[in-house]
Amino acid sequence: MKVVLKTWLLITYMFLFAPIFMVVLMSLNLSAYGTFPFVFTTKWYYILFTESNLFPATWLSIKLSVSVAFTAAFIGTLTAVGMVRLPRKVAALYTGMTIVPIVVPWLVLGIAMLLVVTFLGLGRSFTALFLGNLVVTLPYVVLIVYNRLIDTDPAIEDAARNLGAGPNRVFFEITVPVAAPAILSGALMSLMVCFNSFVIQYFLSPFGVRTLPLEIFNLIKVGYRPDMNALASILVIVSFAAVISLGKLGSSADKLF
Amino acid sequence: MAKLEVDNLQKSFGLTKVLDQVSFSLSDGKLLSILGPSGCGKSTILRIISGFLVQDSGRVLVDGKDITNLTPDRREIGMVFQSYALFPHMNVYQNVAYGLRTHRVPKSEMADRIDQILGLTRLKGMEKRRIQQLSGGQQQRVALARALVLRPKILLLDEPLSALDRKIRGEMQYEIRNIQQEVGITTVFVTHDQEEALTLSDQVILLNEGHIEQMADPWHIYNQPASLFASDFLGRANIITGTLVHKESSWFLDTGDFCLTINHSEGFQPGQKVRGVIRAEHIRLLDSVYLAENQLSGIVLSNIFTGTVSKMEIAVHNTTALEVIALSPHVAEIKPGMPVKLGILPADIHCFPIREEP
Amino acid sequence: MGRHNRKAPWPLLFPSTGILVLMALLPLGALIFFSLLPDNPRPGMVIQLALVNYYKIFTKPLYLTLIWKSMRIGLLVTISCIAIAWPAAYGLAKVINERWRQTWLMSTIVPFLTSQLLLIYAIMVLLQAKGPVMSLLGFVGLAKSDTSILFTPKAVLFVLVYEYLPYMILSFYSTIQKIPDSLFEAARSLGAGRWRIFWSILFPLCLPAILLGVVLVFIPVVGSFVEPQILGGPDGMMIGSVINDQFSVVYDWGLGAALSFVLLLMLIIITLIFNILAGFATRRIEGETTS
Numbered sequence: 081m082k083v084v085l086k087t088w089l090l091i092t093y094m095f096l097f098a099p100i101f102m103v104v105l106m107s108l109n110l111s112a113y114g115t116f117p118f119v120f121t122t123k124w125y126y127i128l129f130t131e132s133n134l135f136p137a138t139w140l141s142i143k144l145s146v147s148v149a150f151t152a153a154f155i156g157t158l159t160a161v162g163m164v165r166l167p168r169k170v171a172a173l174y175t176g177m178t179i180v181p182i183v184v185p186w187l188v189l190g191i192a193m194l195l196v197v198t199f200l201g202l203g204r205s206f207t208a209l210f211l212g213n214l215v216v217t218l219p220y221v222v223l224i225v226y227n228r229l230i231d232t233d234p235a236i237e238d239a240a241r242n243l244g245a246g247p248n249r250v251f252f253e254i255t256v257p258v259a260a261p262a263i264l265s266g267a268l269m270s271l272m273v274c275f276n277s278f279v280i281q282y283f284l285s286p287f288g289v290r291t292l293p294l295e296i297f298n299l300i301k302v303g304y305r306p307d308m309n310a311l312a313s314i315l316v317i318v319s320f321a322a323v324i325s326l327g328k329l330g331s332s333a334d335k336l337f
Numbered sequence: 338m339a340k341l342e343v344d345n346l347q348k349s350f351g352l353t354k355v356l357d358q359v360s361f362s363l364s365d366g367k368l369l370s371i372l373g374p375s376g377c378g379k380s381t382i383l384r385i386i387s388g389f390l391v392q393d394s395g396r397v398l399v400d401g402k403d404i405t406n407l408t409p410d411r412r413e414i415g416m417v418f419q420s421y422a423l424f425p426h427m428n429v430y431q432n433v434a435y436g437l438r439t440h441r442v443p444k445s446e447m448a449d450r451i452d453q454i455l456g457l458t459r460l461k462g463m464e465k466r467r468i469q470q471l472s473g474g475q476q477q478r479v480a481l482a483r484a485l486v487l488r489p490k491i492l493l494l495d496e497p498l499s500a501l502d503r504k505i506r507g508e509m510q511y512e513i514r515n516i517q518q519e520v521g522i523t524t525v526f527v528t529h530d531q532e533e534a535l536t537l538s539d540q541v542i543l544l545n546e547g548h549i550e551q552m553a554d555p556w557h558i559y560n561q562p563a564s565l566f567a568s569d570f571l572g573r574a575n576i577i578t579g580t581l582v583h584k585e586s587s588w589f590l591d592t593g594d595f596c597l598t599i600n601h602s603e604g605f606q607p608g609q610k611v612r613g614v615i616r617a618e619h620i621r622l623l624d625s626v627y628l629a630e631n632q633l634s635g636i637v638l639s640n641i642f643t644g645t646v647s648k649m650e651i652a653v654h655n656t657t658a659l660e661v662i663a664l665s666p667h668v669a670e671i672k673p674g675m676p677v678k679l680g681i682l683p684a685d686i687h688c689f690p691i692r693e694e695p
Numbered sequence: 696m697g698r699h700n701r702k703a704p705w706p707l708l709f710p711s712t713g714i715l716v717l718m719a720l721l722p723l724g725a726l727i728f729f730s731l732l733p734d735n736p737r738p739g740m741v742i743q744l745a746l747v748n749y750y751k752i753f754t755k756p757l758y759l760t761l762i763w764k765s766m767r768i769g770l771l772v773t774i775s776c777i778a779i780a781w782p783a784a785y786g787l788a789k790v791i792n793e794r795w796r797q798t799w800l801m802s803t804i805v806p807f808l809t810s811q812l813l814l815i816y817a818i819m820v821l822l823q824a825k826g827p828v829m830s831l832l833g834f835v836g837l838a839k840s841d842t843s844i845l846f847t848p849k850a851v852l853f854v855l856v857y858e859y860l861p862y863m864i865l866s867f868y869s870t871i872q873k874i875p876d877s878l879f880e881a882a883r884s885l886g887a888g889r890w891r892i893f894w895s896i897l898f899p900l901c902l903p904a905i906l907l908g909v910v911l912v913f914i915p916v917v918g919s920f921v922e923p924q925i926l927g928g929p930d931g932m933m934i935g936s937v938i939n940d941q942f943s944v945v946y947d948w949g950l951g952a953a954l955s956f957v958l959l960l961m962l963i964i965i966t967l968i969f970n971i972l973a974g975f976a977t978r979r980i981e982g983e984t985t986s
Contacts, residue, residue, distance in 0.1 A: 085786035092783040093799070096806060096860060099817035102827060106820065155710045162707030178711070181719045183910050185918025185962070187935050188955045191942060192722030195729045195952060201738035215718035218711055235422035238389055241409040242416045243436030243487065253435075257426045269808075276810040278921065283942070296812045300819065300925060309820070312813045319808040327801045 100316050107309035124310040132307050134295060141292040145274040148213045152274075153267035155214075156221025161255065163222070164229045175226070179219045186216070190283035197284070204286045212284045213274045220273060221266030224331065228262035229255075265331040272322050339400045339490035340365050341386075341523055346395035348381055348547075355381050356392070357547045363540065366521040368514070370534035373544035374570070379527045380419075382544075383493050386525065387416050399490050410439070415484030415522075416493040420500070421476045423468045429455075429479050430464035436487045450486055457516060458482040474505045481513070485520060492517070492524045498533060510536055531571050535559060543567050565612055565689045573617035573648075575659050581688070583607040590688060594654040598630045599686045611688040617648070617662040619685035622671075623678035631681040635659070640671050651677060723959070730953035735946065748953035758937065758954060762961065765934040768848075769917035772855045776863040776912050777905065779856070784867030784904075785897075789876070800868065803861045811858065815925055818854045819845065846928030854922050862911040870904035871897075902973045909969050914962050934958060 110119035128134070159178070163171045181189060190212070197208040236258070240250045256263075278293035285291060290298075299308055341363045348356040355378045363369045371379045384390040386397055388409035396403050404412055423432050433454065437447045455461050458478040468476065477497060484492060497513070498506045514537050517524050528534050534541050535555040543550040543558060543566075550570075551563040562568035569576065579592040588605060590597045590613045597613070623632065638650040638658060647668050649661045661679070671677065729736055731744040752758045787799055806814060822828055824843040833840025844850045874897075882892045920935030927933070934954065941951030 082790050085782055085790045088782045089786035089791065089799075092779055092860070092864070093802070095779075095857070097802075099814070099821045099857070100806075100809070102821055103813075103817045155714070158707045159711040162704035165704035165707075174708070177715060177720070180715070180723070183914060184719075184723060184959070185915050185935075187918045187920050187938060188726075188959050189719065189723065191938065191951060191955050192726050192729075193718055194942065195736055195948065196717075196722040196725055199725075199729075199736040199738065211714065211718050215714050218714065222711065232425075233420050233422055235418040235420050236424055238387075238409070239416070239418055239422035239483075240424070240435070240439075241389070242387060242412075242414070243483065244410045244439035245435075246408075246410055249439065254424060258424070260426075272808040276808070278810065278812055293810055293812055296810065296816070297921075300812060300816050308816060312816060315813055316805075316809055319805050322808050323801050323805050326804075327797065332797070332800065 103309050104313040104316065106306070107313040124306045128307040128310040132311070134292065134311065137290045137292045137295040140289070141275055144209065144213065144291065145271050148210060148217055148274040149267045149271035151210075152214055152217040152221050152270040153263055156218050156266055156270075157225050157256070157259065157263050159218075159222050160225035160229055160259075161251075163226050171226075175223065178222050181216045182219050186277075186279035189216075190279050193280075194283045204284055206286065206289075208284045209281065209286070212280045213277055216277060216280055217270035217273050220269040221263070224266040224269065225259055225262045228259050232258055261329040262331070265326050265329045268322055268326060268329070272319070339523055341491050341525070342396075342398040342401075343382070343386070344396040344398065346382065346385060346397075347393045348378075348385065348390065349393060355547050356385075359395070359544075359547070359549060361542060361549065361552055363523055363525065365523055366518075367539040368517055368524045368526060368537060369540045369542065370526045370528055370538040371542045371544055372528055372531060372534040372570075375529055377544045378547040379529075379544050380495055381547075383416070383495050383525065383527055386491070387414050387493055388412050413487070413489050414491045414493060415487060415489035417477075417480045417484050417495065417497045419496045421480040421497075423476055423479055423483075425468055428464065428468070429460060429466050429471070432468065432479055433483045433486050436483060440487065454482045454486040457485070457519065472505075473501045474509055477501065477509055478512075481516065485516070485522070490523070492522045494524065494526045496527055496529070498528070498530070506533075513537065535571075543570065545570075562614070562687055565614065568614040568616075568687055568689075573660055573662060575615045575617060575620070577613045577615070577657060578691070579611060579613060581605055581607055581609045581611055590686065592657065594656045595633060597681060597686060598683045599688060600683045602688065604690075605688075610691045612691055614687045614689070615659075615681055615685060617660045618646075619681060620651075620659060620661045621680045622661070622663060622668065623680045630683060633679040633681070635677055635679055637671055637673050637675045637677055639673055640668060651679065653679070726952050726956045726959065730949060730956045732949045732952075735948040748950045749957075751950055752953055752957060758934070761932065761934040761937055762958065765917045765958075766961070766965075768852060768855070768933060769913045771852060772859060772916045773909060773913040775852075775856045776860050777867075777908060780860060780863035780867050780908075781901070784864050785871055787864070788868050788872040800865075803864055803868075806858070806861050811921065814858050815854055815922060818850075818857055819926065822850060822853070845926060846931070848927060848931045850926040850928075851922050851931045851933070854926055855916050855919065858922075859912040859916060863908045866907045866911060867901065867904045870901055870907075874900050899977055902977055906969060906973050910966060914966070917962060918958060 105118070107124050108120055108122070110121040110123065163174055166174065193208070193212050193215075194204070197203060197205070197211075202208050237250050237254055240254045241247075245253065276293060278297060281291045281293055282297070285294060296308075296311070299305060343359060343361050346356050346359040348354075359378075359382060361369070371382060373379050381390060385392050388404075388407060392405070396405055398404070399412075399414075404414075424435065427435065430451065433451050434447060437450065442450070452461075455464065458481055460475070460478055460482060463471070463475065468479070471479065480497070494513070498509055501509060510533060513526075526534070526537060535558075538555055540552060541555055541558045542552045545566050551558055551567045553561070553563075558567065559571050562571065565576075568574050577590075577592055579590045579597075582589040582591050582596070583605075588599050588601050590599050590611065592613075599613070633653050635651040635653040636655075638652055640647055640649045642665055645665060646662050647665045649663070649668065649671065651659050651661055653659055659679070728744075730748055731746065733743065733745050733747050787796065791799065820826060822843055822845050824841050824845070826843070829838065829840045829843055832838040844853070878896055879892060882896055887895065917933075918935050919933060920939045923931045923933045923936050924939070927936075938951050938954045938958070941947045941954065
């Protein structure tokens with residue numbers, strides 16, 4: 081029985097990672113169509129950086145996701161601190177409201193947001209793009225930071241007060257530093273989610289503005305390109321780095337949802 | 338070092354009255370335990386003294402000055418929390434230094450004071466340790482050091498030993514008492530463990546449902562309980578119901594089956610219904626001791642060995658089962674079914690009138 | 696005790712509440728309003744409400760058929776994910792060495808942090824004609840190596856299972872990991888066989904995971920449109936594709952809003968039904984074990 085389960089687990093993860101590793105492998109293979117024999121090359125990376133012209137889209141995506149992540153981390157932390165002061169049941173209700181944007185299909189949410197911003201005269205714009213991404217990343221910060229704060233002994237804030245610290249001092253010297261790893265985790269999650277939020281960007285980006293996911297969408301609609309393998313490999317490595325950082329910050333995967 | 342006075346505290350949460358007319362005073366350098374079952378309001382008293390809760394009425398005075406309107410950070414009252422509440426993102430040194438930093442103590446003085454307090458609490462050499470690397474007892478000492486380094490006027494300890502193993506708990510009891518006496522700080526110690534309260538304190542307050550049942554030194558609170566609750570909460574007590582009888586200048590407790598001679602107390606009236614309380618260890622087995630009064634004969638129902646002492650159940654006159662505690666070696670021979678003779682000193686029977694339901 | 700009676704929390708909640716209301720609750724709530732507009736919304740328009748869009752949806756069989764088809768795909772993907780994830784999560788939580796558990800677990804969220812488009816792309820590469828999978832199948836003789844399931848509904852199904860599997864694994868993992876081993880040991884000591892342990896312990900305790908899985912997998916899958924558009928080919932359309940077309944091809948926003956609203960409503964109803972069924976099942980099982 082144990083062997084069966086272990087084998088099953090192994091096959092499942094092979095299924096999850098085989099396609100990704102295939103792409104990484106092919107990005108290093110000279111043959112444009114992934115055929116054997118395998119000949120090592122960095123040609124596709126060279127082409128990606130010199131000819132593919134993805135730099136403006138990447139830079140835009142980075143700017144967007146960094147600013148969204150910062151804002152989400154700030155507002156999300158305030159929210160979590162506020163929620164801790166609510167009675168548990170009210171806090172649970174508020175959590176329910178907060179996660180609405182990640183449980184509704186993004187197609188529906190994206191359309192609904194597009195309709196409202198158009199109706200308000202904002203239309204497809206950077207403001208709409210920013211706010212739309214903020215609302216889908218905020219839940220991660222709120223949940224992660226809130227859970228950390230709930231797990232923290234409430235008496236440490238009392239202890240700091242007892243040792244002569246005023247309320248503001250307690251907040252900045254005790255509450256925030258204790259929650260700091262969680263805040264960073266939340267920010268990192270936000271960064272990654274926003275960077276990849278294709279559907280939201282698809283509906284809210286100003287016409288003619290291409291973020292990296294929109295650029296990729298157009299590229300893969302056209303079909304297979306070897307330099308795409310190189311791009312995909314780089315982004316997968318970024319994901320791995322993000323996951324390792326999350327692990328180092330003490331976040332566990334099973335608590336992210 | 339200061340005198341603490343608590344004057345007529347009242348506190349309700351919603352409709353529940355948590356504290357009712359709580360008054361006591363504690364002189365300089367003494368250690369007071371507040372003892373009571375969980376939910377009796379003992380932590381509420383500490384939270385009011387430390388300023389985390391505001392009383393509905395009443396005052397808290399330190400050296401005669403009312404501190405009711407001071408916020409927790411201005412009270413100069415040290416507190417050790419039940420969970421220790423050490424800052425997880427700081428090491429031992431930083432934890433202890435935190436209060437000195439908020440009080441803007443100069444760097445040079447700070448180092449001296451921390452050095453001294455770490456010596457007192459036997460934490461030297463652990464300055465750089467992270468909190469997570471410390472044992473329960475060590476965490477306890479850091480919490481104590483962190484509170485004492487500020488030289489507070491009053492020290493409050495909220496069930497500080499409840500999270501420790503039994504053995505370490507005993508060691509820490511002595512350590513806390515030693516440190517408290519060395520520093521000479523006025524201390525209030527909250528606990529639900531009677532042994533802890535009796536071992537550590539100069540004074541004990543027994544708290545029940547928000548009001549003080551009795552305040553006395555450990556010996557008196559144990560041996561001269563002021564109420565039925567006090568006698569039942571401390572130690573193992575037998576409670577028997579009966580009527581007071583006054584005959585030939587002596588007083589008796591008549592249970593209907595047997596009669597016990599008792600000492601006279603203020604307010605006794607013949608015919609009054611009372612509950613008599615007898616500590617389990619105050620009932621003696623008569624083969625060792627001779628007593629003139631209160632001899633009872635009974636049949637042993639059980640004899641349970643628990644280590645130092647054994648607990649016996651003995652049926653008296655086939656109607657009442659009494660619990661008797663004796664040192665194990667003395668009663669090793671006693672087996673269920675054996676007839677025994679029991680004796681009780683009149684001074685060991687405490688009678689409390691049963692309040693008639695109106 | 697201390698936390699609740701401190702300063703008012705509401706000012707801290709104000710910014711997030713504002714953003715949530717403006718960008719999630721108001722838009723979703725206003726879908727019904729937009730669905731009643733015969734024209735596309737624009738600032739300062741004269742508002743006339745009509746049921747034209749709903750009339751279109753319920754008179755043309757295309758839309759209802761597609762909604763039905765999307766639901767079926769959603770169900771199929773959810774069931775496949777449960778079937779794969781359940782044993783895998785059990786193995787992850789209870790069988791493999793604790794030292795490696797965290798590494799496995801964290802690697803599960805790598806696909807989650809990777810762009811959805813790249814995952815689709817990776818599947819494209821994997822499944823393309825003359826690609827690794829088809830070459831293998833051709834070699835074994837199961838299919839011709841120059842054909843592919845790409846651009847058929849099967850490819851959509853495949854890529855959706857691939858994309859949403861990690862969610863299901865994590866959902867089951869966090870539930871199973873909380874079940875103490877002693878529970879299984881106790882059941883075994885009471886003489887329960889494997890099947891009995893499964894039905895009387897593992898299954899009822901995993902119901903919350905299935906429910907969470909429905910929220911995390913079924914709902915987004917039914918509303919997917921990128922996968923069918925890229926991989927589905929002409930027969931792979933789902934209701935999401937049609938809704939998207941109203942916004943990016945046909946520019947009939949009212950109809951798009953009406954379709955979205957109908958879809959959202961159905962998903963909410965289905966989730967509620969699932970919830971009720973799970974509650975019912977739990978009570979049945981509890982009733983059985985106590986009687």
